[in-house]
Amino acid sequence: MGEFDLIARYFTRPVRRAALGVGDDCALLAPAPGMQLAVSTDMLVEDRHFFAGTNPERLGHKALAVNLSDLAACGARPLAFTLALALPAADDAWLAAFARGLFALADAHGCELVGGDTTQGPLNLCITVWGEVPPGQALLRSGARAGDDLYVSGTLGDARLALEALQGHRPLPPALLEAARQRLEQPTPRVALGLALRGVASAALDVSDGLLGDLAHILRASGVGACVDTSITMNLIAASALPESATVLFDLNFLHQCTLAGGDDYELLFTAPAAARAAVAAASQASSTPVTRIGRIEAEPGMRLIDGQGQPVVHHYTSFDHFA
């Protein structure tokens, strides 16, 4: 199978919305009049972002999911994406499964593959995604104000739990591993929530490197500080709902590490004025996405963690940095 056969067989589908899709030097997009385009790029590298041998269907899902998550964090509606793929070899079964996972998620969000590149090399998946958002309505990192509430969607820490197990640091009972692993390998981009939060959230981003590290981006961009209630965040790990979790998660330090600085969560972390609590609840309901209030924004710079009694929690959790 040559390069062009590969593209034709696995990555060429009838054009739907684009003016021109896969197969020429460029794809052509016809942006809706008056809309801004939100653009994001994420690159996944084998042995860095995923283990060698990861289920290719899940990998196809994840490669697009992490990009859609960036659109969600901006409140943008997905439109199209390009895929650049470096592969050690052209393996039919792998490609078919990868394409299946990729397109299932793409179709669920009406996001069209319009072009890309395919080459031989160490496994590397690079996706650039476009969405649209009305001018002035994009959710940015810079809009948090003292007094705002701080929220996070969904669950936190399960991806890290799975990672620790797969790396052999913390063995997990099989049912717990499978549940946590699904969160690691098939994250859910919170696109519907991001759209529902337009005009409601004052700032937002998606949690990819860990809650505290990503919160720091909002605080720096907005020039504010925050207080986070760890008695709430520690319960946001989905695994804790499983009976098998008791022996694994009793270690409070580990639980905080997973939920506060786990990484690979792809949940939305956002702020909203206290007056908007009903609107946040409505956005959560409209998008069928759980949302939890975990703290609040304060004028004093820095990040303060508290326990259920309001006492300070000493911490040293750091987020993931590819070059630290």
Added chain:
Amino acid sequence: MGEFDLIARYFTRPVRRAALGVGDDCALLAPAPGMQLAVSTDMLVEDRHFFAGTNPERLGHKALAVNLSDLAACGARPLAFTLALALPAADDAWLAAFARGLFALADAHGCELVGGDTTQGPLNLCITVWGEVPPGQALLRSGARAGDDLYVSGTLGDARLALEALQGHRPLPPALLEAARQRLEQPTPRVALGLALRGVASAALDVSDGLLGDLAHILRASGVGACVDTSITMNLIAASALPESATVLFDLNFLHQCTLAGGDDYELLFTAPAAARAAVAAASQASSTPVTRIGRIEAEPGMRLIDGQGQPVVHHYTSFDHFA
């Protein structure tokens, strides 16, 4: 140096045209009303597209050049790009030189870096580029008609000549190697020519895998055939102008291999009606880009090579395929 320092130090500059640049979850672009967006993605992998140890300033140039070349082939005006970068390590000198080469070319074309991704991994450069083109004016591969002239811009084969020397297959005199190597490592995207060919060329693409292989894409997309005069194409290798070339290029078979199936040329291959010869000449002059008529489009499918006497040339030159 951490990931965010790296981005701040080398890849963050004041926003010019974008509504929002590097530093949030997405960049925001405000497309010009009524224009279509042309989009292309190219991924360069170490040891596949460039040698380990390649001058990083030239590599920064090339990574963007091969993408701008796709815009040129569509007749699109460059607007913005994202850069995803996998690096084995964050090396200051390397990054500074890479950014210098990248931004020199970006600035020359008014093309703005709006976002991207940085991660650790085997060296891999993935750029997605946007341009704009008025609806209906993009140059496609599918518009060639029997009777059209066939043209190529600039020179052909020097990149392959350099590649053969650097791989140790064909030693070159130093002056010749340096000249050829510059064409390999710092190709010139023919953006101005592409713009000037709007409304003139009937079909176009950029030559990246080799003249004949890329011509085949036009022929297939347009449902036509072509005749190419190899007595003309064999003289399009720039190196032949150097006195050192005589002993290297006397082998006709090798000369044809370089010019007809060399790869990495990044010249525009295009067709235009015979009635448009003056318009093609004007486009060449307006863009200060040499253009050579090398053959013509015929109704009969397939590709025919002829020599200076019009006699058939038997050939077995194949273009580059990453998975063949």
